[in-house]
Amino acid sequence: MEIPGDLRFTPSHEWVRMNDDGSVTIGISQHAQEQLGDLVYVETPEMDMSCDAEQGVAVVESVKAASDIYAPIKGTVVACNPSLADTPELINSDPYGDGWIFTIMPDNPDDYEQLMGPDDYQAMTENEG
Amino acid sequence: MSDTSKKTPLYNAHLDAGGKIVDFSGWQLPIHYGSQIDEHKAVRTAAGMFDVSHMTVVDVKGADAQTWLRTLLTNDVAKLSDGKALYSCMCNEQGGVLDDLIVYQLSETNYRVIVNSATREKDIAWMQKKKKGDVTIDVPSGLAMIAVQGPDAIANANTAVQKMLSDATVDMLDLKRFSAKFVGDWFIARTGYTGEDGVEIVLPDSLVQQLWQTLLDGGVSPAGLGARDTLRLEAGMHLYGNDLDEEHTPVESGLAWVVDCDDENRNFIGREVVEDHKAFGGKHTFTGVVLEGRGVLRSGQVVQLAGQDVGVVTSGTFSPSLQKAIGMIRISKPITGSCDVVIRDKPIAAKIVPLPFIKGGQATFS
Incomplete structure (x- = not known):
């Protein structure tokens, strides 16, 4: 699957998309969902919670294992994907679209610019094997 | 590898x-x-x-x-x-x-x-x-x-x-x-x-x-x-x-x-x-549990009764057939009815059920 060019990434396999209102939406990469396998449960963050960069705020679980999802940058949770409660498999079928997990309003908009671009992320996953 | x-x-x-x-x-x-x-x-x-x-x-x-x-x-x-x-x-x-x-x-x-x-x-x-x-x-x-x-x-x-x-x-x-x-x-x-x-x-x-x-x-x-x-x-x-x-x-x-x-x-x-x-x-007995709250059972999670630790999940997963989290637990005393399983520091309600969970393709409990 092609990695959309407008995304940024974290070393822990979250993708981050900048929205028009300055908020950022977070999900997990195609590579990450493939590694996890069939997803069966998602615990989204609490609304309005403040989070630090690299703080574990959500959990995704496949049949196989649980995996923490980290906030990519410091900010406040402003939205969570309500569809994941009943259809966590959206993360498998559409990781960069309907499988989004949550949205935060960054404290510092410049933090987004520090995240990895798609090419660097692709190179990282290829090095991981 | x-x-x-x-x-x-x-x-x-x-x-x-x-x-x-x-x-x-x-x-x-x-x-x-x-x-x-x-x-x-x-x-x-x-x-x-x-x-x-x-x-x-x-x-x-x-x-x-x-x-x-x-x-x-x-x-x-x-x-x-x-x-x-x-x-x-x-x-x-x-x-x-x-x-x-x-x-x-x-x-x-x-x-x-x-x-x-x-x-x-x-x-x-x-x-x-x-x-x-x-x-x-x-x-x-x-x-x-x-x-x-x-x-x-x-x-x-x-x-x-x-x-x-x-x-x-x-x-x-x-x-x-x-x-x-x-x-x-x-x-x-x-x-x-x-x-x-x-x-x-x-x-x-x-x-x-x-x-x-x-x-x-x-x-x-x-x-x-x-x-x-x-x-x-x-x-x-x-x-x-x-x-x-x-x-x-x-x-x-x-x-x-x-x-x-x-x-x-x-x-x-x-x-x-x-x-x-x-x-x-x-010293222990052994049975099955089905999670009633949301989450997935995994081995190592602690089983509680009224806030007291009474045992551990030995195997847990999400059951594709039942669409529920199921597990086997080893506990220090027999329990009937319900218990809690601690998932990420939160007690989640679970129901005690006999093993197996599925027999002849059908759930063994309701």
């Missing part, structure tokens, strides 16, 4: 089928071939096949084979007639479980025992150390093993085996459940680890790729270790290392039924402790 990890003769067949390979107690085996849930459902509704060539085959022969196995195992092989299989534990002197296994009686002087792969060296060393009388223990090499499981498994396996052996007299339909027979040097057993009907076929490793391909051509779905785990857990079957270990007796792991104390003269290893636990209870 270590360079020492072993490949079964079906390694390339797994890659061809899109298998995602993981290290499983030193073996490179597929965790799934794309979707663990689809593979699970294929076994529950039609037929799936597993490469179980990593399992350890031990042949026990000799004039004293039966006598000796009656001292080695918690279940009593004297109950077996020729061609029948028995599930048992093998314990140490303290009654702790060294392994669980299936023993097949071919005759009273000829048994085939299939033990786990992770415990292979330990088991063989134990058996050699405890060997008595006219008994030989042989671990044959050059074998491979495929388990074909599911409601259509027997029909599919029958067609494939008849095609390969060009022998229409090979009929698995006359093989009763929990029975086995040799057809030439192929060993065919109507046993499995999924709760479905099916066969486990041990054959020369030079022929296993052809059998795999013939089964595949006949419409049998390859299934990985992931589906194997969810299937066995739904069926209430134990996984050694999770649900069974040397720290607990079979009774403390819910396997009192594989401890046979009927013959008071049969002094099997560990009997003193195990018999006491069977009669009066051990």
